[in-house]
Amino acid sequence: MFIISRFKSRFLRKMSCFSQVINPITGENTWQEREDDYDYHQEVANAGFGDMLHDWERNQKYFAALRKTIGEMRSAGREVHVLDIGTGTGILSMMALEAGADTVTACEAFLPMANCAAKILEANGAGDKVRLIRKRSTEILIGEDMPRKANLLVAELLDTELIGEGAISIYNHAHDELLTEDALCIPARARCYAQVAQTPLAAQWNSLKTLPNLDGEALLRPPEQLKACQGEAALHDVQLSQLPPSSFRPLTDPVEIFQFDFQRKAPREKQREQLLRLQSKQPGAAEVVFYWWDIHLDDGGDILLSCAPYWAHPDIKELASKGKDLPLANVVPWRDHWMQAIYYIPKPLQLLEAGQAFHLSCHHDEYSLWFDARAEKPAKAVRRHTCSCDLHMTYSRSRIGQMNQSPRNKRYLRYLEESLEAGQSRVLVLGNGCLLGLASSALGAASVKLHEPHRFSRRLLESIVKHNELKNVQFVDKLEEVEASQLASLTHIFAEPYFLNAILPWDNFYFGSLLLKIKDKLSSGVKISPCSARIYALPVEFLDLHKIRAPIGSCEGFDLRLFDEMVERSAEQAVSLVEAQPLWEYPCRALAPPQQVLSVDFSKFSEEMHLKGSIELKHPGSCNGVALWVDWQLTDDGSPRSIVSSGPSEPVTPGEFVQWDMFVRQGVHFPRTTKEAISSLDWSTDFRPLLGELNFSFKPKKP
Numbered sequence: 001m002f003i004i005s006r007f008k009s010r011f012l013r014k015m016s017c018f019s020q021v022i023n024p025i026t027g028e029n030t031w032q033e034r035e036d037d038y039d040y041h042q043e044v045a046n047a048g049f050g051d052m053l054h055d056w057e058r059n060q061k062y063f064a065a066l067r068k069t070i071g072e073m074r075s076a077g078r079e080v081h082v083l084d085i086g087t088g089t090g091i092l093s094m095m096a097l098e099a100g101a102d103t104v105t106a107c108e109a110f111l112p113m114a115n116c117a118a119k120i121l122e123a124n125g126a127g128d129k130v131r132l133i134r135k136r137s138t139e140i141l142i143g144e145d146m147p148r149k150a151n152l153l154v155a156e157l158l159d160t161e162l163i164g165e166g167a168i169s170i171y172n173h174a175h176d177e178l179l180t181e182d183a184l185c186i187p188a189r190a191r192c193y194a195q196v197a198q199t200p201l202a203a204q205w206n207s208l209k210t211l212p213n214l215d216g217e218a219l220l221r222p223p224e225q226l227k228a229c230q231g232e233a234a235l236h237d238v239q240l241s242q243l244p245p246s247s248f249r250p251l252t253d254p255v256e257i258f259q260f261d262f263q264r265k266a267p268r269e270k271q272r273e274q275l276l277r278l279q280s281k282q283p284g285a286a287e288v289v290f291y292w293w294d295i296h297l298d299d300g301g302d303i304l305l306s307c308a309p310y311w312a313h314p315d316i317k318e319l320a321s322k323g324k325d326l327p328l329a330n331v332v333p334w335r336d337h338w339m340q341a342i343y344y345i346p347k348p349l350q351l352l353e354a355g356q357a358f359h360l361s362c363h364h365d366e367y368s369l370w371f372d373a374r375a376e377k378p379a380k381a382v383r384r385h386t387c388s389c390d391l392h393m394t395y396s397r398s399r400i401g402q403m404n405q406s407p408r409n410k411r412y413l414r415y416l417e418e419s420l421e422a423g424q425s426r427v428l429v430l431g432n433g434c435l436l437g438l439a440s441s442a443l444g445a446a447s448v449k450l451h452e453p454h455r456f457s458r459r460l461l462e463s464i465v466k467h468n469e470l471k472n473v474q475f476v477d478k479l480e481e482v483e484a485s486q487l488a489s490l491t492h493i494f495a496e497p498y499f500l501n502a503i504l505p506w507d508n509f510y511f512g513s514l515l516l517k518i519k520d521k522l523s524s525g526v527k528i529s530p531c532s533a534r535i536y537a538l539p540v541e542f543l544d545l546h547k548i549r550a551p552i553g554s555c556e557g558f559d560l561r562l563f564d565e566m567v568e569r570s571a572e573q574a575v576s577l578v579e580a581q582p583l584w585e586y587p588c589r590a591l592a593p594p595q596q597v598l599s600v601d602f603s604k605f606s607e608e609m610h611l612k613g614s615i616e617l618k619h620p621g622s623c624n625g626v627a628l629w630v631d632w633q634l635t636d637d638g639s640p641r642s643i644v645s646s647g648p649s650e651p652v653t654p655g656e657f658v659q660w661d662m663f664v665r666q667g668v669h670f671p672r673t674t675k676e677a678i679s680s681l682d683w684s685t686d687f688r689p690l691l692g693e694l695n696f697s698f699k700p701k702k703p
C-alpha cells in the first residue's frame with residue numbers, strides 16, 4: 001500500500017545529509033550519509049506496490065466492473081464522468097478510459113507517485129485524456145480542479161482491516177463534495193466477516209504462559225498483572241490460510257459483522273458496534289476472532305472479490321480443481337497487500353459444550369476494529385482495550401510466542417540444568433526480556449545479573465522476579481557499571497540471544513559486541529552460551545513471496561514499465577539486499593540442501609571474515625529467493641540438542657516445501673530473476689564485526 005503521511009516535498013532537491021542510525025550488531029549510534037530523499041525511496045521501495053499490481057484477480061475484477069458499469073450507464077443514455085481517487089500508477093483511470101468513460105479525473109496525494117502516473121498515462125497514450133490532480137481528494141475543489149462532479153467513483157483505498165487507510169472519511173467527503181446524487185462507486189459495497197476460534201498457537205502469541213522446568217513443574221509463573229491484562233486490540237495480520245489446520249478449532253461458522261455501502265449518499269458511520277448472539281459448534285475457548293472481508297465491485301453484485309482464507313472462500317471448489325498441484329491453502333488468489341487478521345479476545349471465554357450461546361461484540365471506529373466475547377450480553381459498549389502489563393507494548397507477537405515456545409525453551413533449560421551448580425554459579429544474562437536467563441535463578445544459581453537497559457522490559461522482568469520471589473537477581477543498566485571483581489567472579493554468561501533492536505536474525509550478534517566490552521575482565525573458565533552461531537543459506541522457489549519485489553511489466557494490457565523503473569531506482573538506494581520475513585506464511589520449496597555461509601565464535605567475535613562458496617541446485621525450479629537464518633550453538637559438544645535454530649523446524653529435503661519456525665522472521669534475498677535455468681548459486685559473505693557489517697552476495701550461475 002502507498003503511505004503518504006511521511007511524504008516530504010523536499011525529495012526533489014537532491015542533497016545528502018547525515019542521519020543517526022543504531023547499528024543493531026554493535027549497538028552504536030552511527031552517522032550515515034544519505035541522500036535527503038532517502039525516506040522517499042524507502043517509502044516507494046517498501047510500499048508493496050508491486051504485490052498489489054501483481055494481484056491479477058483485483059486488476060481483472062476492477063476492469064470487469066468498470067466495463068460493466070460504464071457499459072450500463074451508457075446504455076441508459078447517461079454520460080460517464082469518472083473520478084479515480086488515489087490513482088497510483090493511473091491503472092484504474094486507464095481502464096476507465098478504455099471502458100468508454102466520457103471524462104476521467106485522477107487524483108493522487110503522494111507527489112512522486114502522481115508524477116510517475118503522469119508519465120505512465122503519457123506512455124500509454126492517455127496523457128491528454130486523463131485530468132491528473134496532484135492533491136488529496138479532500139482538497140479538490142469543484143469548479144477549480146474539476147469542472148463538474150463525477151458520477152462514477154473508482155478507488156482502491158482498502159487495507160487488511162478494510163478501513164485502516166481512512167476510507168470512511170474519504171468516501172464521506174467524496175459524496176459530500178465531489179460526486180453527483182446518483183453516483184455509482186467501484187467497489188460498491190463491502191462485507192466484513194468474523195469467525196470465532198480456539199487456537200493454542202495464536203494464544204501463544206498473545207500471553208505469557210508459565211515456564212515449566214524439564215520435569216514439567218512450574219519454574220516461573222506470570223504475575224497477576226499479566227494475567228489481568230487484556231492485551232493490545234491491534235490486529236495481527238497474517239496469511240491465515242497458512243495456519244496449520246491442526247493449530248485451530250473453529251467454534252463458529254464465519255458470520256457477517258459489518259457492511260459498508262460505498263455508494264450510499266448518507267455518511268458512513270465513523271463508529272459502530274454490532275452485538276451478535278452466536279452458538280458454539282463445539283466445546284472450546286473463544287480465544288480469537290479470524291477476520292476478513294469481501295467486496296462487490298459492481299452495483300448489481302455480480303463481481304465479487306473475497307479475501308477469505310481457503311476454508312471459507314466462496315470459490316474454493318472451483319479453485320481447488322484448477323490448482324490440483326498446489327497445497328489447498330494456496331489455491332486461493334495470493335496477495336500480501338490484503339491479508340486476513342487475528343483479533344485476540346481480551347479474556348478467552350470457555351464454552352463447555354456444543355450449542356452453548358454467547359455474545360460476540362464487534363466494534364469499529366474510523367480506522368480499526370476490536371472484538372469481545374462474553375457469556376452475558378454486555379450492558380454497555382465494550383471499549384477498545386490496551387496493554388496494561390508491559391508485555392504487549394514492548395514485544396512483538398512473534399517474540400511473545402517465542403518466549404512460550406516449549407521445544408526451544410527446553411533446549412536452553414537443559415543446558416542451564418546441566419551446566420549450573422546450585423548455590424555456586426554466578427550468571428550474567430545479556431539480552432532483552434530473557435526469561436530463560438531469569439530461570440537460572442529459579443534453578444539455583446547463586447547470583448544472576450540481568451543486563452536489561454530497556455525500561456519497560458525491565459519493569460516486566462522485575463514484576464516476574466517479585467512474583468516468583470527470586471532473591472538473588474540484580475538488574476544492570478550498563479555493563480560498564482559492573483565492577484571488575486564481579487565480572488572476574490562470573491561462572492556463566494548466558495543469552496538466547498534476543499535484542500529488541502534486532503530485525504534480521506543475525507542482528508542478535510549484538511551479544512558478541514557486548515561480550516567484547518567485558519571480555520578482558522572475565523575469568524578464563526567462564527562458560528559462554530551460546531558459544532557460537534552459524535548462518536545458513538538455502539536457495540528456494542517461493543510460490544508467491546517473490547512477487548513483492550518482481551517488476552510488473554504490463555498489467556491488463558497497460559505498460560507499467562516506468563513504474564518498475566521508479567521502484568527499482570528507489571530499491572537500489574533504500575532496500576537492503578536481505579530483508580526479514582516470517583517465512584512460515586510464504587510457502588517455498590527447497591532447491592538444495594542448506595549451506596553454511598558464516599560461522600562465528602563468540603569468544604573471538606572481533607575477527608573479520610570474508611568467505612566464498614557455491615551452492616549446487618539439486619532440484620529443478622526457479623530460484624527466486626535465498627532464505628537465511630542463524631543456528632545458535634549453546635555448547636560445543638556437537639549434539640544437535642545443543643542447537644537452537646531460527647530456520648527450518650524440520651529437516652530440509654530438496655524439492656519439498658520447507659517447514660519454518662513460526663516465532664521468528666528469517667532473512668530473504670530476492671535474486672534478480674532470470675528466465676534461464678541456473679545450476680548453482682555463488683555466494684560470498686563479508687563480516688566486519690567491529691563495524692557491525694554483515695553483507696551477503698549471491699550470483700546465479702548458468703549450467
Ligand SMILES: C[S@@+](CC[C@H](N)C(=O)[O-])C[C@H]1O[C@@H](n2cnc3c(N)ncnc32)[C@H](O)[C@@H]1O
Pocket residue numbers: 001002003004052053085086087088089090091092107108109110113135136137138155156157158170
Ligand atoms: C492502494 S493504492 C491504489 C493505487 C491504484 N489506484 C491501484 O489500484 O493500483 C492507494 C493510493 O491512494 C493514494 N491516496 C490515499 N488516499 C488518498 C486521497 N484521499 N486522495 C488522493 N490519493 C490518496 C495513495 O497515495 C496511494 O497511491
